[in-house]
Amino acid sequence: MSLSDIIERIRSIRGVTEVVTSKSALFITANADALRPLAKEIYWNMGGFFRTCAGSDERSINNCFAIYHIFGLDDRGLNIVVKTYADSKKPELPSIFDIVPASDWCEMEARDLLGIEFTGRTPYRLVLPHGWPNGVHPLRKDYSYDSRPAARTVSERLTLVDTISTVPIGPYHPALHEPEYFELYIEGERVIDVKYRGFHVHRGIEKLGESKLTYQQVNFIAERICGICGFEHSTCYAQVVESAAGIEVPERAKFIRSIVLEIERIHSHLLWVGVVAHLLGYDAGFMHTWRIREHVMTLAELLTGSRKMYGLNLIGGVRRDIDLSKKKKIFEVLDIISKEYIELASLIISVPQVKMRLKGSGVLYREDARKLSVVGPVARASGLRRDVRKDLPYAAYKYASFNVPVYDDGDNLSRLMVRLDEIRESISIVKQLLDQMPPGPIKVEEFAVPEGVVAVSAVEAPRGEDVHFIITGRGGPFRWRVRAPTYQNIPALKYMLKDQPLADAPLTIASIDPCFSCTDRVLVIDSSGIKRTLELGWGLR
Amino acid sequence: MPNKVIGRSIWVFHLNSGSCNGCDIEVLDVLTPYHDAERFGVKLVASPRHADVALFTGPITIESLPKVIRALKAMPRPRYIVALGSCAIGGNIWHTSYSVIGGVPKLLEILKDEGVSIDGVFYVPGCPIRPESIIYAIALIKGLAKKKVKMKVKKAEP
Amino acid sequence: MTYGSMLVSIGLALALALPALLDGVERKLKAAIQSRIGPPIHQTVLDLLKLFRKELVLPRESMHILYMAFIYLSLSIVAVGSLIASITLGSMELFIASAILLSIIQAIHVAMPFTTYNPFSIVGASRELVLAVINESALLITIGLAILVNPLMSPPLIWRSTYFLLLLELLIASYIASGRTPYDIAEAEPEIASGWLIEFSGPLLGIIIYANLLRKAIVKLVVGIVLAGLITGNGSMGLLLSLIAMALLWVAYTVVSTIVGRSRVDVAPKTMILMHTTFITLLIITYVLGV
């Protein structure tokens, strides 16, 4: 199926008014009644995946709300963005939840934060705190940011259950390390249902738009979406702005980005292996994996200036170069890691209890994985070959040759194996890229970001595909939407935990490598309160 | 500043109140071989009822506030708070956001209104905190190190 | 004071002080296997002292938990005492009494968390109950067989396979009863947040932790006494050997628990039943055949 075929098939759907191709995506504008047929065509007939949807308050521009549904045809390396308008007085759009189950959360998020109703499904509150007043939508441009709701000291959401058939996991629970709340409904020792009540880490960064965040400053918040895979977020953000503004990043900067991204992946996967060993009562495994990981952390500090929160990215390039002595050090550390981690990993999976508990537990079948558009190692452990580094190559990945490990069992052991294999691939990628790194500048200083350009960018984080969507504004983003990988993977937990022993629940929850601070970010920067007329066209260039 | 009650055995309950995870993984890192906080008698416990110290990371979101207060109330006295990282002390980038209260100093005001008394607060800056900073704070509590920061007021001569 | 009662007092003092220190040794040893320094050996003592300086909070304001904790502690002390006396004085009656005390202690240990109404501690306690039902009965049957062999009188002239099997089965049962991986499901499994201990705090927690350490010491001391009885018989040598055996077992159990992971609550009972029935059957056969 060629690009023109795709465009032809999309144009043939009634209600599609505009199809525009650009560098970062295929942009479609459609009427509300064309949304469902379009979703069906792209998601099921063309075999596309669902990335996310983003609501936007464009009343100051065209007197409408708008929803952007972002799809991806992975095998063609193509993003498809579908824009539909909703009325400014009574914003309402048809839900595509029954066609694309993966759209559940982002629709509810748009409902919470923008007040856009979705017809044909049951709505519920997802993101905002429990006591938040109805009808107040913080992402609307007319929302007055200075009013913090009164802080409540008692919670209605957390009620300690009085029957022992419910086991609350969280919000402060040693198996989670992050404040999230799962309610597991159990029968004996068997889980029969799961309820996720998250969004404790909703930090509402919209407020920052008001404090006049500039394009460059947003980089540092993007990094703080997540403390484990922050560099992926800041890279993705930098890329989406660069793509919107047409900035040509120096090759050397792209190499440095790829190298640091892979180093972050190694540290993140080692961290995860350690946590899993700890959850299985194998504390020595935890200690020794983290001992190996410590080398990576020191290496990251050497390259970027900080063990975490590298602060390396700027729009237009990176801030620190990799010189010869650092290059030598990278090779040294990688040699230590590759030797030690294989020894340790094979030990961990040989421990009888560990092996017994990983195998066959928390299974996610391929069909469910496809239905929910899960990403990253979770998808690859369920037989889906999805990897942004291969599908939509960014930074310097086109210069490296590497495998995408795929396992078919969909159980916790597969997810472990995927990650163990990926550590090896990452080590090889870093080595290849270091050898090919071209000389030259590491950033461009002078650039301008035009207003009203729409762009999409994706980066493969350790947990899966990370998507940033932007509408540029004056001096800072007009609308910035982030879809972290865990956001896409948590709904799959329902399938993985059901009918499983309670004892496996923490392990299975951990097996998607959840990063709740990513999920809850709701990172939408709005340069609110500025009256302007803005021509909202697709990123034509 | 050495503390008589918890100076030799510090049991810590970790409260992530909207942190990005950066500090949290460094808290775990402190327990691992290269840093090994256990050599100072530090132990992470799973229940606030066992804890001497509540370790705060994150700017304290409004959603987590009630649970945080609940956990603090469950701790037997004397109880201490350690604010870890720039979110918990000053609210970091989100210090003015609508969905956070902006750090431990603000939490202390709320606790005062609630009648929850706290026996001591320590602040440990960093973003994210590095493991040595945490160990330095432990050393401070145990009296093995001296405080180094002090409010500075300088004048720029015109 | 007679020589015998002096020995018993010294033995009791040692047996009450050692567990806290041995726990420190356990933590130090684990740390060494994990490539780190670890806490000082007397850290557990420091922890306990600190707990006693903290505020007393009773879960659900009920005195009966405090009462149960004191019973737990005092029965544990009595059991330690009667075990020490049994090997020192060669009293089979006291050994039998200790076995009965041990099962009462275990019953309190399992029952206590149910009074807190916390879902985590109740799940933890239910799991402890399942494991305890199997392991305790095996442990008691084995102790009963040990009493038949009557190890406290004088060392046997010839070592029979019954003795080896007896020691082996006692080792397994006492290892499981000492609450270590892979069978520390009730306390350590992460989904139940430190399980049955979750609601206790301050001095109350201190009492329970110390009593629990004593309980762990008792199950090792039983093995030590049977071993000492078979090698040296009763008296001062028996006392010394059984205390040394307890300490050595503590170290050995630590190493074993470090290199294995945690079993799952639905698998552990099956493995345990299989293991115990095999060994006990073999034990009875060899005993009856007299080999």
Next chain:
Amino acid sequence: MGLEMKAKKSPLSLLTIAGSKGRVTQRYPFEEPLMTNEFRGKIEIDESKCIGCGACVNACPPNALELLSSSSGTKTLRYFIGRCIYCWRCIDVCPVGAIKGTREFELATDDVSDLYELLIHEEAKCSVCNSPYATVRMVRYVATRSPSTEGYVSMDPKCRQEKFVKAIEMRFGGLSA
């Protein structure tokens, strides 16, 4: 794939790994911390160089650097260590190189006020309307950098504008609205 990892190993080999590594713990605070020279720590503001222009304040993502005006004719550059994210963007943007990065990380304290650093600048008053508009140092900095602005540099933006308009009126007969 994953062939090396499928190798069967005895759980006992953990002891060999532990034995070969020994104890790796860094005995900080009694030993040097595990830190590289590249580490970004607290910043140091040089009071002899800072001109109080506020470039760092505009660049600082978390508002750890703030420029506060007081009624007593001073402008204070306040650095709150407790909110700093140690990104060193201020160092990048400072026009006079007054900010220096250090490797300082031992910042723990029991009093939050210890974490503030204040640098008080005197404010220049407009030569026409006598209202404060910038720090004395900044005015001098601008004057030495571009001497041609001399006639305007001692005024606040409003008076400057008025003077400029007047000057143009005198020369060209005024600006049409």
